[in-house]
Amino acid sequence: MTRKIVHIDMDAFYASVELRENPQLRGLPVVVAWDSIRSVVVAASYEARKYGLRSAMSVRRARELCPHAIYIAPNFMLYREVSRQVRSIFQQYTDRIEPLSLDEAYLDVTTNHKNIASATEVARRIREDIFLQTSLTASAGVAPNKFLAKIASDWNKPNGMCVIPPSKVxxxxxxxxxxxxxxxxxxxxxxxxxxxxxxxxxxxxxxxxxxxxxxxxxxxxxxxxxRGIDLREVDGNQESQQVSTETTFDRDLPFAQLSAPLDAIAQKLWDQLLRKRKFGRTVTLKLKTASFRIVTRSQTYSNPLYSLDDVRQAAAMLLDRIELEKRSMLYRLIGLGVSTFAEVAEDELQMSLL
Ligand SMILES: [Mg+2]
Structure with missing residues (x-):
């Protein structure tokens, strides 16, 4: 049976929420970031994007590109609240919801609570509900699988929709x-x-x-x-989700040389976690030997990992747990992942980010 997948992506989410709260800023380049030379852009309004500003860019660079941009400190408590509101709209249509971050989710609407046969119609109604209830716009992609739905939601952004029916894939x-x-x-x-x-x-x-x-x-x-084939299901189970990154070396490395690449992927993983605003309690290290044997170590902590230092330290400790006999081997790949995501108290998070 062909699946009907919808990918919903809020348009410039954090920046749009701020513009909604501060309508006098409409039409101005607005940047959501802590206004410090050491911090990074959390979100940029479409007006700011015209100057080349992008999320994850350093504030230093953003200031060079657009000196007159207006900076607003992030208010994640508010974004999370709006995100919950949007989530509850999704829930009126389906239980199969896989959030990718606060502002993005896959929905499987093959069968849905409103018995709407057309996924396009479901997506249209969801976007309408979101706008009526939050005054914010979302873009949607409708396709037979996640891979295509995600590409489609980006196709007519902002405030757009793109449908890829099976016959047009x-x-x-x-x-x-x-x-x-x-x-x-x-x-x-x-x-x-x-x-x-x-x-x-x-x-x-x-x-x-x-x-x-x-x-x-x-x-x-x-x-x-x-060939447009992607059999991944919409995973509505938060517990099973993991954010991970891995790297395959140009040439196999001895165990003693793994610290530097591990540190590099810890940084990469942290960037992803921050971007997705996901903070988990379990860290998993994956190594692949030159002979393709997989070695994993993982550790679950009582509190989520809130900082790059936490992730780095946890990774180093897992590497330390590799037995002596495995230390004489050569390795071709190293990976690091975080799972067991928690609802994070935003004030706690902001404290640790500052
Ligand atoms: Mg978005």
Whole structure:
């Protein structure tokens, strides 16, 4: 049976909430960030984006690009409240909701509480409900799977919607630039270009073997995505979710040289956690030996990890728990993940971020 998946993404969420609260700022470049030279942009209004401002950019850089931007300190208590309000709208339609962050979620509406046959109609009504109840706009993607729904929600942003019916999937993918595939970053994109691939259509020309040769296990996934295949279910169970990152080395490394790459992925993982505003209590370290054996260690703490230092320390302690006999091996990959997410008291969080 074909699934009907909707991906809902609030438009410039934190900045839009601030503009709603401060209507006199409409039309001005507004940046949500702690106004300190050491902090980063949490969100930028569409007006601010015209100057090249982006979330996760340093405030120092943002000030260079747009000196007259208006800074507003984040009010996560409020954003979380609005997020709950939006969540309860989703719940009127389906129980299969997988939030990706405060402002983004996948919904499986194949069957839904209102017995609406058309997923497009469900998405339209949800966007309307969101606007009526919060005065905020959301964009929606409607597609037979998560991969396509996520690309679609970005297609007509802001305040837009894009529907990819099953019969249009191949046509949609044909000329889609490869950087639109969620998860494809600068490095993978450069590799695609070196291999003379620019669009998903180009990707589809390559054999599964060739993609596996160039991209390892990710190659098999690319082979499927190129054909619009993504069997992942909408996971409504928060407990099972994990935010993780991993890196495969250019050449296998001895155990003694793993600290530096571990530190680097701890930083990367922390950036992701911060962006998603997810703070978990369980940390998992994954290593893969040169002979493809997987070694994992994990630890659950009583409190969520609130800072980069917490994540770094937990990671180092897990590395320390690798037995002596495994320390003589060579490793090809290192990964780090956080799970068991908690509702975080915002004041506690803000204290630890400052
Ligand atoms: Mg958003």
């Amino acid at each position: 191949q046509l949609f993918l044909q000329d889609l630039p490869l950087e639109k595939i969620p998860g494809v970053g600068r490095v993978t994109l450069a590799k695609f270009h070196r291999l003379q691939m620019k669009t998903v259509g180009d990707l589809r020309q390559r054999s599964e073997w060739e993609l596996s040769y160039h991209f390892g296990r990710y190659g098999r996934r690319l082979y499927e995505l190129a």
